[in-house]
Amino acid sequence: MEAAFDIAIVGAGMAGASLAAALCAKGVGRVLLLEAEERPGYHATGRSAAFWTESYGGPGVQPLTTASGPILRDLGVVTPRGALTLGRAGQEREVAAFAARYRAAGVEVHLLDRAEIAARVPALRGAWTCGALEPSTCDIDVAALHQHYLAEARRGGVELWCRAGLTAAERTAGGWMLTLADGRVAQAGMLVDAAGAWADGVARLAGLAPLGIAPYRRTIAQVAVAATVPDDLPLVLDVAESFYFKPESGRLWLSPHDETPSAPCDAAPEEIDVALAIDRFEQVVDWPVERVEHRWAGLRSFAPDRLPVYGFAPQDAAFFWFAGQGGFGIQTAPAAADLAARLLTGEAPGAVDPAPYDPRRFG
Template sequence: MSDRVYDFAIVGAGMAGASLAAELAPHAKVLVLEAEDTPGYHSTGRSAAFWEECYGGPGVVPLTLASGRYLRENGFLRERGALYVGRGEDRELLDEFVQTFDGTGVTIERLDAEELKQRVPAIRNDWCDAIWEAACADIDVAGLHQDYLRRLKASGADIVCRAQVGELKRSKGVWQITTVVGDVFSASNIVNAAGAWADPIAQMAGATPLGITPYRRTVVQLRVTPQAPADLPLVLDINGDFYFKSDNGRLWLSPHDEIPTQACDAAAEEIDVARVIDRFQRVTDWNIEAVERRWAGLRSFAPDRLPVYGADPEVDGFFWFAGQGGFGIQTAPAAARLGAQIILGHEADELTRGIDRTAYDPRRFLHLERAPNPSQVSSDM
């Protein structure tokens, strides 16, 4: 057991925990606890790696746009462009999509069948309507994550891997954190950045779980003929049934699935792979030569599908930084800065100015029924 009492112990060293630690560390003594052998093993390491202005909906747009400036200025984006595509019967959906993002700051435009065909020559003729989002870009996810890990260490934060949390107790204003292998750490505050494990961590602390649900997302890597062009945009079905993009001459294809699951080391299911390949063959004229890789990752959403940043309304010294769905990578810079400002009580700066932090406050879930943790109640007495 270490005698050191940290100001903040962050649970999780994926993009969420690492980015927040990098923002907090210049102002406080920070410890990051990671259950796996290396940081970023789960969602961060399995991201489809794109920054897309509309992803997550209007409530996420302010975080995405603010983060986009940071990512571009620091060399983490490579421009690609995105197309939301549909058939003739999807025109109304495409119109509604444009209306949904009107006034949000997102830049999109409608394309006709000829313009769509120019950008995706292999698309079949019945896919004849599209929305073009020029700003969409690939994210250097590994580079961004490593930059945050470097920054947090340079600011004096400690990171401990193979440190799965087994028990949380609070006494006299200090949390005692015991890992499953018996290591013990102390901190004045805990920040829950545990992704798919956010609700179980909250339960250990005696906080009300917020209904943050993990969902499985499948991706396959295909070798196709003719070879996928390097400048192929990210192509997304307006109905949400697939998306694909090129990567080093290959295609990354996803059924855009969200299958509720337990927090786990996710793996692709054969039925999901077969389903998306069938869809893909109905959309394009590419010939699939081989399925070279398949994988799955977890994305975790709160019930209203907005992230959760801030102090738990019932448990002192417990903060949330979770529920970031599949947009946690693309919003990381603004989210981490905003999260640190909320936790430290700091005002907004140039990066976060104009973002409504109340939209992400855990107190919006106060109607949830609390299930007290007896060990937490007794430890505080």
């Protein structure tokens, strides 16, 4: 006989795990968490260079990030880092506009001159003359946060099925009949799509129109440099969004801030993107890269308007979107999971207005 659940969540990465835990906290009974891989978090969650910074993802994402900050701090999964967004000579207006945009939303941002940014980034090259400092930015222990949510879900009675990719979703009078890659079958009253890069594919299996949630590859390289990296070096980005780098255990993690369209897959880095990351980094600081120690890539998935999608499908109230969370899904996980759990259980909105993320905005 098929196992029966109130809600089945497709995807056990950060999105699915956090939502499962939030549903348990609200007393939802039978919840099934489905994972196609051998273990949860294999794809985007396990490959993130995560940080919590309120400006990352844009103004539409900032309310989710800001609301998540106190929860992440209470969980003990963040470490102060600070973020410095740099501008070259001639980009003073762009940096000032960046600071003003987030100050208007209540984010602490300080404009810095050349001397002030050079004091925070040793060996800074002369082209960089201005910056904006976000002192509240933190590193996130992604693995600890993910395991926290999985443990909370398990304690709440959630069943986690791994190696259980969804192969068919048949609509029934009571919800869904789900067929999985390992041959198991499950019934669920509600189907939640938290499948990341595979979100549109899950919708198609359920007979629903996709929303255009597209995966993009992001590359990161861990390098050793010919310098001692200060422990208090901030996360360093540029206002044109062409790179970022941050210290990690005595090494540096670099990214060319690439967004290369990709099919949903087990993403792998391209040598050209690693070389681009190194080239852009060496244009910022006089720290020659001695060797690349590790490189990897992950997929960031965006809806057409670059905002996440949280809500019931307009075509079917038994299908719930929890997808399109780009590269900000980890830093927004607590608030996003609370918002989605409230929608699923019919509670009043909490700290974040759900309207900007409603799938009905796509018509």
